[in-house]
Amino acid sequence: MKDIDIIIKLPSVLLNQIKKDLIRPHEFASERIGFINSKFKTFENGKTIILLNDYHVIDDDCYIDDSSVGARINSEAIRLGMQSIIINESGCFHVHYHEFSMELPEFSNTDFVDNPEIVNSFSNVDKNQAHGMIVIGNNGMNAQVKLPGFDKLVKVDRIIEIGYPFNLSFISPAYTGFDLKKYDRQSFLGENAQLLISNVKIGIVGLGGGGSHIAQQLAYLGILDYVLFDSDIVDNTNLNRMIGAGQSDADNKVLKVDVAERVIKYVLPEAKIEKVCDKWQANPEKLQQCDIIIGGVDSFLGRNDLEAECRRYLIPLIDIGMDIYNDYEAENPSMVGQVLLSMPGYPCFKCLGFLTEDNLAKEAAKYGAAGGKPQVVWSNGILASNAIGILVDLITGWTGQKDKIVYNSYDGNIGNLSEHVRLKYVKKECLHYPIKECGTPYFRKL
Amino acid sequence: MDFPNEQIEELKKIYPGVQVAEEGGNTFFLLPKLELPNGCNPSKLDALFCPTRYNGYPSRLYFEQKFSGAPARNWNGNSRILDRSWYAISWTINQDQRLVQMIRSHLDAFRI
Numbered sequence: 001m002k003d004i005d006i007i008i009k010l011p012s013v014l015l016n017q018i019k020k021d022l023i024r025p026h027e028f029a030s031e032r033i034g035f036i037n038s039k040f041k042t043f044e045n046g047k048t049i050i051l052l053n054d055y056h057v058i059d060d061d062c063y064i065d066d067s068s069v070g071a072r073i074n075s076e077a078i079r080l081g082m083q084s085i086i087i088n089e090s091g092c093f094h095v096h097y098h099e100f101s102m103e104l105p106e107f108s109n110t111d112f113v114d115n116p117e118i119v120n121s122f123s124n125v126d127k128n129q130a131h132g133m134i135v136i137g138n139n140g141m142n143a144q145v146k147l148p149g150f151d152k153l154v155k156v157d158r159i160i161e162i163g164y165p166f167n168l169s170f171i172s173p174a175y176t177g178f179d180l181k182k183y184d185r186q187s188f189l190g191e192n193a194q195l196l197i198s199n200v201k202i203g204i205v206g207l208g209g210g211g212s213h214i215a216q217q218l219a220y221l222g223i224l225d226y227v228l229f230d231s232d233i234v235d236n237t238n239l240n241r242m243i244g245a246g247q248s249d250a251d252n253k254v255l256k257v258d259v260a261e262r263v264i265k266y267v268l269p270e271a272k273i274e275k276v277c278d279k280w281q282a283n284p285e286k287l288q289q290c291d292i293i294i295g296g297v298d299s300f301l302g303r304n305d306l307e308a309e310c311r312r313y314l315i316p317l318i319d320i321g322m323d324i325y326n327d328y329e330a331e332n333p334s335m336v337g338q339v340l341l342s343m344p345g346y347p348c349f350k351c352l353g354f355l356t357e358d359n360l361a362k363e364a365a366k367y368g369a370a371g372g373k374p375q376v377v378w379s380n381g382i383l384a385s386n387a388i389g390i391l392v393d394l395i396t397g398w399t400g401q402k403d404k405i406v407y408n409s410y411d412g413n414i415g416n417l418s419e420h421v422r423l424k425y426v427k428k429e430c431l432h433y434p435i436k437e438c439g440t441p442y443f444r445k446l
Numbered sequence: 447m448d449f450p451n452e453q454i455e456e457l458k459k460i461y462p463g464v465q466v467a468e469e470g471g472n473t474f475f476l477l478p479k480l481e482l483p484n485g486c487n488p489s490k491l492d493a494l495f496c497p498t499r500y501n502g503y504p505s506r507l508y509f510e511q512k513f514s515g516a517p518a519r520n521w522n523g524n525s526r527i528l529d530r531s532w533y534a535i536s537w538t539i540n541q542d543q544r545l546v547q548m549i550r551s552h553l554d555a556f557r558i
Contacts, residue, residue: 281526301501305526308470312529350471357499364502364536432471441528443465443476446458 005172006156008134008143009314010036010052011435012163012403013345019136021057022097029063031070031096035081038091039439040130040147043285048147050130050156051314051439052093056084069110071096078118082125089442091129092122093143097136104169105137107144116153119146132156140169160291162314162344164404165397166196174199175224183222193396194222200395201225203287203315205280205306206296207256208232209375210320212243213384214294215260219267221392226264226273227290229280230256241377281305288313292394294387295319298373300355300363307342307349311433312441317342318390319349320383322410324374335412337379338420339386341394341405344438348430352407353422379412386410386417403428449473449497453545460546469528472500476528477549480509483557487515494532495549501525504541507552508532516556 014036022032037054062077081092094115098105107115115133122131123146132145132153141161144153158174161167168174178198186193202223204211207230215228234242234249234256242256244263257275264271276283287293293315295306303319310317322337342348349355390406393399405428407420457464463478473496480493494508501523512521512533523534539551 279524281524281531284526284531301525304470304501309526309529312469348470357502360502361499362502433469437468441467441469443467443528446454446464446466446475 005046006048006050006145006147006154006158008050008052008141008145008156008159009162010141010159011314011345011438012161012167013429014052014055014435015136015161015163018055018095019097021055022095022136023099026060026063026071028065028067029071031099033058033071033073033077034095035084036093036095036134037084037088038093038130038132040091041288041440042147043289047289048130049289049313050091050132050145053090053438054084054088054436056080069114070108072114078121081118081122085122085125085129085131088436089126089129090439091126091131093131093145094118094133095136096134099138101135101137102139103137104140104171105135105142107133107135107142111135119153134159140167142169142171162316164316164341164343164346164402165394166200166291168196168199170199178222178224186221189392189396189398193398196395197222197392198224200291201227201289202391203227203229203280203290203293204260204296205229205287205293206298207260208238208296208298209241209377209380210296210322210384210387211294212241212245212256212260212263213381214296214320214387216243216263216267217384217388218391219264219271221388222268224268224271226271227276227286228257228260228273229276229278229283229287230260231278231282232256234259237372241375241380280309284309288315290315292391293317294391296321296384300360303349304355304360307355308433310342311344311348312438314344314438316344316394318387318406320380320387322375322379322383322412332413333374335376335379335410337383337410337412339383339390339406339408339410339417341390341407343405344433345435346403346428346430347405347426348432350432351430352405352420352426354407379410382412382417383410449545457545461549467528472496472498474528475545480549482513483516483553485515485558486513486556488513494527494530495545495552496527497545497548503536504538505548505552506534507537507549508534513556517558519555 035056036052040050042048058077064072066072134143141159143156157172159169183194233253234245236250244259280287319340325334409420410417465476475495477493479490492510519535522536537555
């Protein structure tokens with residue numbers, strides 16, 4: 001598999017805003033231009049992720065009447081982009097829309113003449129940011145970027161529209177070395193489904209009861225690229241539910257990530273697996289490079305931290321969890337669980353009422369209480385399977401559902417998994433994690 | 447951010463390098479090289495102050511690392527906030543104070 005070097009992530013909420021602006025007719029210009037702010041991070045392995053997080057509309061008055069090009073803007077407009085670099089401590093991308101482009105849009109010759117000059121102006125304002133140009137088509141995007149230390153624009157390898165579903169634009173060739181026959185029975189997922197499945201990087205945080213089901217199912221699905229996070233070893237109390245673990249693993253204190261790796265490799269020997277035998281916080285850069293995270297963490301605090309990090313790096317997070325409640329007045333214990341999707345730009349765990357300061361406070365008050373939580377194999381399996389279904393739809397879009405908000409509630413006593421009633425009342429936008437705040441945080445001096 | 451202006455001014459006066467950022471709907475004040483009570487080692491550390499309810503506490507003061515030289519405390523808060531790892535002890539204070547007083551009350555936990 002080829003390592004992808006430069007990836008752009010663009011949240012669908014921002015893309016919708018951009019398209020809505022760029023599609024508006026202008027008095028004389030045949031197309032419109034806009035500016036998008038960006039944050040970026042280059043990792044030790046050389047991979048660069050660029051996060052697009054804010055959009056600036058160019059006023060009608062800033063267009064110059066020039067019939068030789070689709071759109072030409074004046075210096076006032078360019079100053080707007082340059083100012084946004086300083087105000088937001090970010091990079092800036094020139095963006096325009098090729099409305100009639102059905103495949104991957106290409107830059108025109110004119111684009112290569114005019115736009116690099118604008119990008120150079122941006123770069124002169126702050127050479128330590130990622131600046132560039134993007135062209136948006138009806139079914140994909142193309143981009144070139146000028147990174148710090150480079151004296152010219154370079155091709156971006158991949159652009160991901162972060163939304164439900166994903167929209168992946170492969171500018172560099174995608175990996176196609178998988179055996180299609182092996183996945184014949186899931187070909188209904190779409191013509192390109194296996195290509196998409198084979199080209200995303202999935203992080204699993206927590207490889208106990210829930211996470212072990214996730215790892216196994218992802219392998220059967222054909223996911224090739226993994227990061228596994230868990231600091232724990234297998235012990236006897238895991239053996240009632242942890243897929244792939246046996247008595248010898250508990251006896252030999254085998255790491256849970258090693259068991260998951262063994263399970264994945266058994267199904268898919270060619271899988272590329274990175275293991276973090278620690279809390280994800282000890283190696284956040286590995287997490288930041290994932291396309292989707294599935295969390296099987298067992299605390300509200302853990303979920304809060306994980307969601308904040310995922311939102312910052314525009315990573316959809318699918319969370320699964322279950323609990324057993326022993327209400328003293330009830331005759332039998334209650335088994336409940338949930339599957340949630342935290343999609344950047346859409347309701348977060350707080351918006352959905354799942355994560356509250358009250359449940360965080362209750363958890364903090366119980367800190368240090370002895371004893372493991374009750375857990376069983378079948379409910380973990382149900383919740384994990386539901387999460388995998390969401391992940392597949394997110395990647396392939398096979399159900400045709402768009403902008404879906406996911407909060408599924410599980411009643412283990414009657415075996416029912418359904419949409420949580422709160423979904424009826426939740427607002428579509430998130431107030432806690434504005435897209436503008438993603439990427440390297442911006443601390444304002446008081 | 448919605449704090450009385452005079453409290454913000456006082457914060458700036460006592461901690462001149464103070465900066466502010468938001469995450470998850472919470473406001474955090476970054477206090478670069480905050481001076482720790484006598485005996486703490488190191489004597490200065492970056493700190494992150496959240497004056498409102500966060501992660502189960504009414505307010506919290508996080509540090510860039512755990513430190514020694516203070517009374518033994520329960521370092522139970524290891525959180526990723528604003529793209530950085532932070533550490534905090536289990537400690538609650540009277541919330542009915544000005545921002546500067548709240549920071550001092552959090553630091554009282556480390557006075558011998």
